[in-house]
Amino acid sequence: MQNREQDDPICLDDISLLDEDCGLGTSDGDKTYESAQVINNSLEGVVPNVGMWFQSAKEIKSFYKQHAVKCGFGVQTRISKKDDDNQLCYLKLVCSREGKYVSQIPPELKTHPAQTRQCLACLTAKQTLDINNEAGVHLNKTFRSLVGHMGGFDNLQFLERDARNYIGQQRRVFSKEGDKHALMQHFSRMRELNNSFYYEIDTDPENRIINVFWEDARSRAALVDFGDVISFDTTYLTNKYDMPFAPFIGVNHHGHSILLGCGLLLEDTSTFTWLFQCWLRCMGNRAPDGIITDQCKAMKNAIAIVFSNTRHRWCLWHIMKKVPEKLGGLTTYKTIKHALKQLVYECTSTINFELGWEQFISNFDLHHNEWLSTLYEEISRWVPCYLKSQFWAGMSTTQRTEGMNAFFDGFINSTTTLK
Incomplete structure (x- = not known):
């Protein structure tokens, strides 16, 4: 083949798929192309290089997208040109993040x-x-x-x-005196109506309210019989003060969800520690046998401090929900997803799970996947076969909490004040 400039129109057979911005190599317009390599129908595992020939633009895009998925980057068409007959004669595929962003802000x-x-x-x-x-x-x-x-x-x-x-x-503080006064007045009135109403308030150095916990008499009575396993979740609602609403949920003898306490708080280890200590005092220093939460590190640290003898379980639904996000870019994602679900839900013993996990990681070459490695370090918190020996009141997720949240939707929203 003769030398030609890179910007000149070239036929599809001579196209180079080298992407300068993705580190796949460089293309020199003065370089003479070597004899073309003929690509057969199986392109899997082939790395883009100079001199590859393709039969159509569709085949080019399919091949390069397959390579991009394997390498972990997106693809976009940077330049395409058509000849006088309206036929595609030049095509440049690049990384989806190719180029330099120019801000429009003065x-x-x-x-x-x-x-x-x-x-x-x-x-x-x-x-x-x-x-x-x-x-x-x-x-x-x-x-x-x-x-x-x-x-x-x-x-x-x-x-x-x-x-x-x-x-x-x-x-994040109740800075408006009207709201602070309304909260204190309501709690005082509830205590007057029933002496079993329990509440605690946390203040900052300026005596402003920053965290609140309360539990009514009915919930305290239910704690005696149904406080052995609780679900705790803070993802429901953030109020006008950017403070999440945090309910404690249990299950009664009819299998119904029951409210075992509520809080408004910040989300850090010290705040969760304060809230759990409040709940523990309200319960007469009787810690629950099990607690189900999401993978929040602050919750994990606080539970280890306050409920040191309580079995801590992670919500299985939240973990499996992350599979598309964490593994979706892999070439064999569908097969991996099916194998992972089968391993997690169908293994009946810890020995079988560990053997199956090793085989799963090896079969799909996932030794360097950080998310899976982190999950394996905590398998006793989320894999069902590691948790089946303990009573969990039929719960493996925090969806009991989410079901209770539907009840509150008719009364409060993110703009609701305390007045």
Whole structure:
């Protein structure tokens, strides 16, 4: 073949699938192509290289997408050209992240300053953020007004991210006296109606409420008989203060879900520790035999501190839900998914599971998959055959909690206040 420039139209038979941005090699327009390699119907395992021939654009795309899935990147068409007869004569496939992003935001409004200077209006900025937040003004609009007022971003000492964190921190406390008073008044009234009503409130150094736990008399009575296994989940609802609603759910002798306590809290180890200690005191220092949660590390740490003798189980549904996200990019994903489900749900003994796991990892060459390796380290928390010797009240997931959440939908939402 004769030499030709890379930008000149070339026929499909001479196309090079080398992608400069994905590290698959480079293409030199002055380089003479070697004799073409004929590709048969089986393209699996073949690595793109100079001189490959294809019969159609469809075959090219299919081959390169298959290679991209194996290597873990997406594919997009960067350039395509057609000749005078409207036939495709040039095609360039590249990584989906190829190219350089050019921001449309004016330089004076960018959220990453070239240098920082001493801010002369920090207090004024905080007051503006607080006032606009109370008025419901979007944070990005408030931040842009501050930038304009100060004459450019370089005159501000903080980023938009810092402003967002500040507002989030303010929302996580009951800063409005009306809401704080309404909460205290309601709890006092409930205690007057029934002395068995239990509540605890956590405050910050400025005496503002940051965490709350409460349990009524009916739930405390149910704890005596049905508090041996509980489901705990914080994914239901985040209120106007960015504080998740955290219910404790159990199962009664009819198989019905029952509420065993509620909390409004932040999501870190110290907060979960405080909440679990409140629940333990309410229960007369009798820890549950088992607790089911998601894979939250903060929950795991707090349970180890407060419920040291309690068996901690992870929600199996949440784990299996992540399979498409973690393994979906693999070439043999469907086969892997079927084999994993069969292994998890059908193994009846720990010995068979461990042997099956080793075979599963080896068959699909998944030794370096970090997600699977992490799961294997904690198999006693989620694999059914490791947990079947203990009573779990028929629960293997936190969906009992999610079912109870449907009850609250008719009364509260993310904009509900405490008044």
